[in-house]
Amino acid sequence: MGDPAPPPTSPPPPPPQAAALTLVQPSTKKKNKPTKVFRVFRNVFRSFPIITPACKLPSLPGGRLPDSKAVAASGGSRVTGTLFGYRKGRVSLSIQENSRTLPTAVVELAMQTHVLQKEMTQGMVRIALECDKRAPPAPAVELLEEPLWTMFCNGKKIGYGVKRAASEEDLHVMEVLKAVSMGAGVLPGRSEAEGPDGEVAYMRAHFDRVVGSKDSETFYMLSPDGNNGPELSIFFVRV
Numbered sequence: 001m002g003d004p005a006p007p008p009t010s011p012p013p014p015p016p017q018a019a020a021l022t023l024v025q026p027s028t029k030k031k032n033k034p035t036k037v038f039r040v041f042r043n044v045f046r047s048f049p050i051i052t053p054a055c056k057l058p059s060l061p062g063g064r065l066p067d068s069k070a071v072a073a074s075g076g077s078r079v080t081g082t083l084f085g086y087r088k089g090r091v092s093l094s095i096q097e098n099s100r101t102l103p104t105a106v107v108e109l110a111m112q113t114h115v116l117q118k119e120m121t122q123g124m125v126r127i128a129l130e131c132d133k134r135a136p137p138a139p140a141v142e143l144l145e146e147p148l149w150t151m152f153c154n155g156k157k158i159g160y161g162v163k164r165a166a167s168e169e170d171l172h173v174m175e176v177l178k179a180v181s182m183g184a185g186v187l188p189g190r191s192e193a194e195g196p197d198g199e200v201a202y203m204r205a206h207f208d209r210v211v212g213s214k215d216s217e218t219f220y221m222l223s224p225d226g227n228n229g230p231e232l233s234i235f236f237v238r239v
Helices: 036-045 068-073 113-121 168-176
Strands: 077-086 090-096 103-112 125-131 148-153 156-163 183-188 199-213 216-221 232-238
Touching: 077 113, 077 168, 077 216, 090 113, 090 168, 103 113, 103 148, 103 168, 113 125, 113 199
Parallel strands: 125 232
Antiparallel strands: 077 090, 077 199, 090 103, 103 156, 125 148, 148 156, 183 199, 199 216, 216 232
């Protein structure tokens, strides 16, 4: 007699379903025209992202960036910014009107998550993202809709940033962090490439957004205590 047939194996359990997405669309409020006070500050802010041939970011006299009160006086708006990514993967930046809205922009940066974490432990970090102006008759697009950016970190060119549509995993992270206004930590990963033990590190904060012109925007991260200047500044500029 032959060997008995092995008992039938039960099918693997289905993967857990993702939580329903409850993030809402951002508002479509029109931007107010710059006030006279804003124009004065704008002349200062517009000089920040310009990178010299030596790739050094210019600074204000005394080497200090404006604090949050100065930025608020300039007419800037406040948004939610989240830096997140697998520790050995590239870090992404998500910009939201607030923590409960869908991202208005997601940019994958040319830097691994653990490298950015290390940079931020060593002091102020300035990230500049540059792209070329479009020559006519190319259609004009909003600054944050540009698809490709040359990226500098503290004046050093490190690669390219890419704007992309928010992925399912991006939206999952934003959904999980919906109730978080400011903070940092890790989340369980969902990427097969990172394996079941992969974790997503994140840092979320309020950013003051200052629009210098149609070719220049700056995001200043606000410190939780509100006493110190920005620890992270992100510049978007067309040159």
